[in-house]
């Protein structure tokens with residue numbers, strides 16, 4: 276089905292993005308998967324193209340382009356021709372906006388231009404060994420020491436954890452107020468800030484995921500974003516966009532899996548004919564095709580709502596829930612249609628299968644998405660009991 280949300284300028288942008296991902300990312304993926312991380316210089320190269328922090332004002336090194344469709348195109352082309360391991364969107368669209376929205380002018384001038392050029396790589400550290408879905412369990416503490424904050428604690432499963440230069444670290448700033456959290460900009464080289472091991476994962480092998488440790492780290496007051504007790508509110512501000520991005524990646528992943536499987540089942544023969552001609556295969560592909568169109572239409576509509584500033588938390592949660600669950604069903608069917616080849620790492624579908632499993636877990640699990648949608652229906656303990 277033809278997608279109706281793009282205009283000529285988006286098509287032109289997609290062409291050049293495609294060439295970038297084909298040239299700079301695709302050929303390096305096998306090497307990056309082996310080394311467990313992308314090379315730093317790919318962020319620089321993306322920065323040179325203007326692909327990082329496109330939304331930021333020109334004075335901060337951006338292009339002042341807030342239209343989310345351009346970001347959507349970058350994600351789609353990265354999934355098709357690059358690799359989910361290159362987590363440009365975490366840097367650009369999930370972390371940097373916290374600095375733009377909640378930072379002061381000095382912080383914006385200090386951090387954003389280097390993020391836009393790719394010189395500085397960003398990450399965000401919320402999750403802890405004892406707190407994931409439920410951020411109220413955060414135990415990392417920041418104590419106000421007058422001229423600085425003293426940070427102690429540990430974070431885990433942090434993306435860009437090894438390559439990252441600046442992390443937004445979420446820490447508790449009050450023992451009395453449960454939701455008093457602060458967002459602290461912790462920089463590479465600060466005494467007491469250490470990285471743990473690079474974590475071995477089921478998939479996303481080109482992405483560096485790590486533990487971070489903070490032992491008596493003196494964080495200057497100038498590195499606090501906004502009010503040091505309002506972090507919880509700041510985090511919820513960006514969640515709809517985070518889920519929209521996850522959804523874009525999921526559906527693109529499903530679309531690519533479908534396309535490579537369609538090629539495969541036309542070539543692969545069994546019992547004297549291409550396996551795609553078996554009714555079971557044809558019907559499964561037909562169902563996937565129909566669902567891809569429906570989900571893409573819904574997602575594109577959500578993108579337009581986001582552009583208008585009207586994307587609700589529950590619509591973003593619905594998009595994330597639907598597309599990530601669908602992605603996983605598609606990946607499973609596509610592996611099945613590849614037979615034994617689908618289990619072999621040398622086939623892309625096998626790698627995609629293990630990469631895709633995370634989609635139902637990070638950026639909020641499917642169960643949490645259902646909670647958000649359910650609560651929006653008024654089905655909430657606190658309201659009904």
Ligand SMILES: Cc1cc2nc3c(=O)[nH]c(=O)nc-3n(C[C@H](O)[C@H](O)[C@H](O)COP(=O)(O)OP(=O)(O)OC[C@H]3O[C@@H](n4cnc5c(N)ncnc54)[C@H](O)[C@@H]3O)c2cc1C
Nearest residue numbers: 399400401402406407408432433434636637638639640642
């Ligand atoms: C590859 C990867 C990259 C990541 N990157 C980052 C990062 O950059 N920064 C960061 O801070 N974190 C990151 N995370 C952490 C990720 O966001 C968390 O793993 C995720 O939010 C789930 O939290 P958890 O692992 O503690 O699971 P838990 O919260 O322990 O959940 C376990 C299970 O219980 C279910 N559950 C929990 N609460 C409820 C409920 N109320 N109702 C029903 N079911 C519930 C969950 O849905 C899940 O199925 C990453 C994780 C991975 C694997």
